[in-house]
Amino acid sequence: MFTPVSGRSVVVTGGSKGIGRGIARVFASAGANVLIVGRGAEALDAAVKEMAALPGEVSGLQADVADVQGCQEMVRTAVERYGGVDVLCANAGIFPSARLEAMTPEDLEDVLATNFKGMVYAVQACLPPLQESGHGRIVVVSSITGPMTGYPGWSHYGASKAAQLGFIRSAAMELAGRRITINAVLPGNIRTEGLDDLGEDYLQQMAATVPQGRLGHVDDIAHAALFLATDEAEYITGQSIVVDGGQVLPESLMALQEM
Template identity: 65%
Template sequence: MFNSLQGRSAVVTGGSKGIGKGIAATFAAAGVDVVITGRNQADVDAAVAELSGKSGTVTGVAADVTSPEDCRRVVATAVERHGALDIVCANAGIFPSGRIEDLTPEDIEEVIGVNFKGTVYIVQAALSALTDSGHGRIVVTSSITGPFTGYPGWSHYGASKAAQLGFIRTAAMELAPKNITINAVLPGNIITEGLVDMGQEYMDQMTAAVPAGRLGTVADIGNAALFFATDEAGYITGQSLVVDGGQILPESQAAIAEQ
């Protein structure tokens, strides 16, 4: 149904853990050569070892997406290793909790810096290479939290995720003449190390809120990102795809009970 992505080149920021590692695994299984990033070299090395043996290669580089210089270095590394860069998955993100009255300027800047500015910086760094590709693809990992839902303690996180969607809409118009598309995947509650760390009670509550009756997997997000990277998705840009098992749909908990 879809043309092969075998031999394409991708960068996945925040690819050493969680959703990013799942995206990298999905792309590598499809034959894409992937460079993953993470702030901790040991985490990057562990993820590369775990993702070895797939159709596409997976290598890593330690980098901080809040640094434009680091973002340029990541792109240069991908081009050097693969000869080109076709796909950028702007996935790096953090989600510390903090009530509004307790948020410090540093708390706010940290979340906006990684989640929003980091997205902009990696896109900026990759523009030349993606233009040269002739079929550049950018996939942003946003969230249902912010654009659609709210959760106490995540006001700054939600704002950063909504900001990403505002960015992609105008970016889509600016990048279209360069044959570059930019779209976003909006995960619901996905089973990752971070979600598990929030405890079983939280996971049970979230599962109960999902009409599909389960939490999502990193492969669910990886498959959505892979679709946006295909040639067949070339006429889709500036759009967002919710992947949440129907979590944002019910009017109330009672609506799920009526299924």
């Protein structure tokens, strides 16, 4: 049995949609008090309303992690509402497509500002309350795209996700003496509302590339994040966990067919 996380304070950036929303729901279901941070007021309100009946208290804050002051406000709000920060789930990310020949400086800056710089700013802002908690946990939501795989049009996105892994390794060494761990979860193809417009046939084709034969659920990522936030995971730091149903394992389509 794992030590309960009930009553602990959790901040989830990009928590109003997709994987972040799933992370917030799983932590709140486990009794944690969750501050969801997002840029869109409507999506934030919907997420908070959806989780109102869960054991943990859930509230929202409209802020942009790409802004240092927004991250500082995020921490002030978590401390005011829940007494501190025990867990930071740095999930906020954007994934616009841009081929190399068409990618503008603005395209590149937008992705790096949210996916990489925003993660760094969120971590920096949360350090004092994470250290005060005595069991601070940072979970970064990266991706298999960039660190392990590639996809045309996502070179800037992949670079931002690979940069996150480089960051956590050195950060883990700096934070070890403060009893703060930092780890990453690398999702594969996860079914979120962002895929709904692609059509069922396309989604089935995506699932066929996964040895388990299905797309991941947001809870698959959320439960990995929850484990990394437990007391029992205190000796794990600077590591990355791939959660992809075996997606990166086949060396070719023939390997899948041989299954």
